[in-house]
Amino acid sequence: MIKKADLKEIREKIIIALDVKNRVEAKNILESLPETRIFKVGLELFTAEGPDMIDLVRSYGRQIFLDLKLHDIPNTVAGAVRAAIRHEVSMLTLHASGGREMMMRAVEAAREEAEKAGIKLPLLLGVTVLTSLKDKDMEETGVKSESRAQVLRLARLALESGLMGIVCSPQEIELLRRELSANLKIVTPGIRPVWAEAQDQKRIMTPAEALNKGSDYLVIGRPITQAASPAEAFARLVKELEAAI
Ligand code: C5P
Secondary structure, rough: OOOHHHHHHHHEEEEEEEOOOOOOHHHHHHHHOOOOOOOEHHHHHHHOOOHEEEEHHHOOOEEEEEEEOOOOOOHHHHHHHHHHOOOOEEEEEEEHHHHHHHHHHHHHHHHHHHHHOOOOOOOOEEOOOOOOOOOOHHHHHOOOOOOHHHHHHHHHHHOOOOOOOEOHHHHHHHHHHHHHHOEEEEEEEOOOOOOOOOOOOOOOOOHHHHHHHHOOEEEEEEEHOOOOOHHHHHHHHHHHHHOOO
């Protein structure tokens, strides 16, 4: 259960997804959310504006979760991880389906580069089965397992390969907590405050439920970033967590 003393810590577990089109919009969000510690930069913004966006978030003194879901040959992924570390990201994602060697080389590259730069090793997180895929979609790609079994298999492989955590749906938290190491960091999108619309998210959970089930970080985007006042929406979210304690 969440305890009152942990409230500041809980606020710091909220990651805001900076899913906006350009630098101007990103700046607006950063300026309206001074209490948010971590921002997620994903494919859309990164492709639009490049690594400048990482530096922009850092220039506001915030941390970066770089969510590019890397998946390529080991040498290429290791190179991308080195580059990300030179930009001092705090968290980054890789597809566990890229395989053991890809993940091991990524971890090795991260350790070396962080040491060289004298910075803290970022959290390397594995992405298992995309929540947009149904069992039928997986079968079409040759994966015959039922999706929960595949999530567990890939999560286990990610940890064995040296990754520190997993990005998963809130519905998978209990399975991963039960079956895998207690030290594993769990990051969950698909979070909706009780007052927010589900939008296209199907298997949602409230922030308090996800934390109680054992999520370490909650990724929340549109309910905050597309609110008329992101600052008010963030305050409301924190209040909701407070009330749940
Ligand atoms: O706006 P919303 O709160 O739905 O944003 C959730 C964020 O988490 C988005 O950046 C989305 O890409 C990401 N995400 C997700 N579901 C996953 C993995 C990532 O919604 N399974």
